[in-house]
Amino acid sequence: MIVNAWRVRATAEDFTLPPDGPPFDLQLLTVNRAEWLHEVGLEAGTPFLVSPVFEYDVVLNCFFQSPGMRMRAVSTQFGYARDLAAFLTFLWVSRRGRGWREATEEDHLAYLAWRRRDGDGPRTSGATWNREVAGVDAFYRWAVRAGHLPTSPIPQVARRPRVGAQLSRRTADEQRPATYARDAGTVRVEWLPPFSYRVWRDVGVRGFDVAGLPRLGFRARWAARNATFCDVMVRTGLRLAEQCALTVFEVPWWTPEAGAYVRFWLPQAVAKGSSSRWTYVPAAVLRDVDDYRRWDRAEVVAQAQAAGRYARWRRPWVAEEPGRPWARRVGSTSRVKVEHLGASERRLLLVEGPAGLEPAMLWLGEGGQPLSVSAWKEMFAASNRRCTAAGVLLACHAHMLRHTFAVVTLEQLQRGHLAALAEQHPRQREHYTRVFGDPLDWVRRRLGHRSVVTTLVYLHTLAELEMETRMALVPSGWDLPVDVVDETAAVA
Known part of the structure; x- marks a missing residue:
């Protein structure tokens, strides 16, 4: 990790206090923090940036509270934050500690040269560069509109309307970054044929050897859960963040009358781009999900309940009736439909189970807590390492x-x-x-x-x-054997 780097953080509703208590009366800062966030217009889970010297720039971070950003998906907000932090880090490290207000067009062009052309640079693709430019350009457009800067360091050109394209949203004189890459059109889709997927899953996730047998010494505590999670992804097309946000209210139990597929509704609050839709799950995969819920999930929930972990959740949402997807925040009198809760709110959602309160999130970890997107990414990375160690080139x-x-x-x-x-x-x-x-x-x-x-x-x-x-099917040799015709014999 770069020491002199801008860092991306998320706005939290509560401070994590030391187990022995704070060195001073920090409780004064944490009392009614959620209400304070609401009063000042801050949303929990919103990204913000911290400078290399641990300063919080109030003006800069207002960008993430602007209407244009608040209407975007949380993953998109953090993507913009990471791309902006990368550019600001470049300014700090390579441009003599320059801040975002002092950035010039020359700084942007130097960043372009380092990101794409420098032999010691990352050599990013055109598509990646365009995404990064879009995030930084959005910030500086906002800063100019808000009156914080006279001009943007991102050079602009007039956008040309595409032939036959509608001009309702993009007019001929609209500006776009002049440094957009021209080699971003070609997209290479990476995918696995079904047989290759099964090999990767069995060796990398389940820990089998190349012969398809359980490998000695492999700790298979969560292999079945992880394999089921991957099967759901590959058979439904859900995004990682969408599947992580599923609750027991969305995913139904399997029944013999279900048929070959069972569908459930992916709510708008957790679907990227508000793309709420029906999701179809093969019955065989849903039966594996049921096995996970009935055994592995139930076991970690029981252990967490016995340890009192859920009782220590601060101001959770609670669905008091398991059959009715309505939730109420502790300390609040109003109820909200579970389908209207975002991913961060669902992580704090408890539901009344057979033995007491338990998380409503479907996918839980060893301690009975909801699993994060980063935890699943690490699972994929560990699975790839196992494949490499086993000699499987997948x-x-x-x-x-x-x-x-x-x-x-x-x-x-x-x-x-x-x-x-x-x-x-x-x-x-x-x-x-x-x-x-x-x-x-x-x-x-x-x-x-x-x-x-x-x-x-x-x-x-x-x-x-x-x-x-x-x-x-094309023959390896182009010089195919041809019968020589005896013209004299043919004439005769």
Whole structure:
């Protein structure tokens, strides 16, 4: 970690106090902290930046309380915060301790050269650079509008409207960063064929050897839970943050009458981009989730209840009736639907269980506490390390499972769609398409994409996969044997 770096932190409702008490009367600062946050307009979980000398810049951090930022998803807010912190760290370390107010266009161009062209730099891709520029540009646009700066250090050019594009939101004279990369158009989708996924899961997550047998010495305490978590991701296309935020209210229990798939509603409050949608889970995977809830989860909940861990939660939300998804904050008189609670609020949600209060979050860790996104990322990293140690040349991350779902599902739907259309006459095909729609649009809805243009990348992946299959059929030698025709004999 860079010592002289800007750091990203999250606004908390409570301070963590030492077990022996603070050295001074810190309780005065923590009394009614939640009410104080509400009075000053701060939301718990909002990111803020701290300078390398541990200073809190009030003006700079007002950016994260601006309307444009507060309407964005929490993950997007933290993404902007990290990209802005990286640029400010560059100013501090490489531009002689310069602050955000003193940044110039030359500083931005120097940052571009280091990020993309410097032999000792990170050499980021065009897509990554464009994302970073967008975050820093959003901050400086806000600072100029708010009157904190006369101009932005990010050079601008007029945005050209795309041919055939609607001009309702993007006008011909709208500005955009002049340093946007031109090589960001090509997107390489990383995904695993089903067989490769099973090998990665069994070796990396379950701890099996390459022969598919349990490996001696592997601690398999949470292998079943982790494998089930991955199976849910790869069979539903949920994002990591979305799946981490699921509660027992969303995910139903499996029943014999359920059929091949069971669907549940992903609420808008935890869906990225407010893309609330139906999520379809295969019955076999849901049965594994039930086993986890019935055994592993129930065990850690019982241990946490016996240790009184949930009683020490400060001002939790409580759903007093298990069958009714309504919650009330301790100390408040108003009730809120669970589906309206965000991810950070769900981490503090308790529900009345058979033996008392327990977390409503579905995925719990060893201590019976809700698992964080970072904890699951570490699980993927550890699984990749096990594959490497076992000689399995496979690696996977959470979003790769989402790509896998999209590619495999689209291929299956496309094949069935074309087969059905081939057996029908034109009028039947038109009716079939109207009723069942386009496979690409169906996958778009499952992924929560706003535009089918975003989903097209998976169709391109299928086209590339088909081309690889066709190329494999091309003979290795181009000089094919040809029978020599005896023209004289032919004339005779």
